[in-house]
Amino acid sequence: MRAYVDHELCIGCGLCTSIAPDVFAMNADGKAEAVSDTTDANGESVKQAIEGCPVAAIRETE
Numbered sequence: 001m002r003a004y005v006d007h008e009l010c011i012g013c014g015l016c017t018s019i020a021p022d023v024f025a026m027n028a029d030g031k032a033e034a035v036s037d038t039t040d041a042n043g044e045s046v047k048q049a050i051e052g053c054p055v056a057a058i059r060e061t062e
């Protein structure tokens with residue numbers, strides 16, 4: 001699976017990049033992007049990022 005960030009919603013707070021830095025990174029527009037797949041090793045931190053995002057901009061895709 002791979003996380004998807006809705007850039008219409010993302011406010012660039014950086015929380016997801018702090019919680020799961022191996023998965024999320026900020027792009028040149030100041031929005032978060034998933035830069036790697038969700039794995040067993042980072043799945044819990046991705047879940048925390050999804051739950052913690054203040055604007056619910058992150059979801060999982062297949």
Ligand code: SF4
Pocket residue numbers: 005009010011012013014015016017031032049052053054055056057058
């Ligand atoms: S936590 Fe949500 S609003 Fe904040 S940077 Fe990540 S996707 Fe954007």
